[in-house]
Amino acid sequence: DAKTTQPTSMDCAEGRAANLPCNHSTISGNEYVYWYRQIHSQGPQYIIHGLKNNETNEMASLIITEDRKSSTLILPHATLRDTAVYYCIVRGADSNYQLIWGAGTKLIIKP
Amino acid sequence: GAVVSQHPSRVICKSGTSVKIECRSLDFQATTMFWYRQFPKQSLMLMATSNEGSKATYEQGVEKDKFLINHASLTLSTLTVTSAHPEDSSFYICSARDGRASEYEQYFGPGTRLTVT
Numbered sequence: 001d002a003k004t005t006q007p008t009s010m011d012c013a014e015g016r017a018a019n020l021p022c023n024h025s026t027i028s029g030n031e032y033v034y035w036y037r038q039i040h041s042q043g044p045q046y047i048i049h050g051l052k053n054n055e056t057n058e059m060a061s062l063i064i065t066e067d068r069k070s071s072t073l074i075l076p077h078a079t080l081r082d083t084a085v086y087y088c089i090v091r092g093a094d095s096n097y098q099l100i101w102g103a104g105t106k107l108i109i110k111p
Numbered sequence: 112g113a114v115v116s117q118h119p120s121r122v123i124c125k126s127g128t129s130v131k132i133e134c135r136s137l138d139f140q141a142t143t144m145f146w147y148r149q150f151p152k153q154s155l156m157l158m159a160t161s162n163e164g165s166k167a168t169y170e171q172g173v174e175k176d177k178f179l180i181n182h183a184s185l186t187l188s189t190l191t192v193t194s195a196h197p198e199d200s201s202f203y204i205c206s207a208r209d210g211r212a213s214e215y216e217q218y219f220g221p222g223t224r225l226t227v228t
Binding site: 036038043099 | 115147154216218221
């Protein structure tokens with residue numbers, strides 16, 4: 001079973017920051033938080049991952065709470081092409097790299 | 112960035128026939144490849160994990176004799192759906208992990224839409 005809880009869907013206005021929350025209250029010390037997204041009828045796309053510290057790359061920022069029980073993915077300036085299902089996944093370093101996928105959040109960017 | 116391709120992107124076959132789907136890592140060596148299946152409006156479900164040169168490990172409920180996986184090289188894995196039936200119609204996605212990478216990202220192919228008539 002997926003170890004994360006995400007809202008089913010969210011809307012965001014184009015040009016605004018999209019903040020996608022994820023709860024992972026049972027995360028253990030060696031487990032990473034990964035974010036992927038899947039645009040309709042395409043393969044998933046890696047976005048970002050982190051362990052304890054906040055992370056930022058060209059696509060997004062990942063904010064992990066100090067207790068690591070939740071995190072937020074931030075898309076700083078959402079565009080219409082960011083409409084997708086966003087998956088938050090918790091994965092341990094010793095799990096043979098397998099990803100267990102939950103239902104994700106359907107993010108709709110509106111003009 | 113790392114690129115994974117799949118071929119074909121779409122395939123329609125008749126019930127009882129077999130279909131082969133290829134997954135290639137184009138610019139890296141994939142020591143581990145994964146095969147997923149995704150039904151409409153559902154999330155990805157892991158079918159099997161394959162390491163180059165060894166037999167695939169199948170998830171519970173996935174028939175290994177029906178879904179044949181071959182990972183004969185560091186850049187190619189194939190999934191063959193044998194004796195396909197309409198219930199096998201789905202979106203099949205592969206992913207690959209760069210064996211030299213220190214991180215654990217998986218890079219996904221674009222998926223193959225299989226329709227069995």
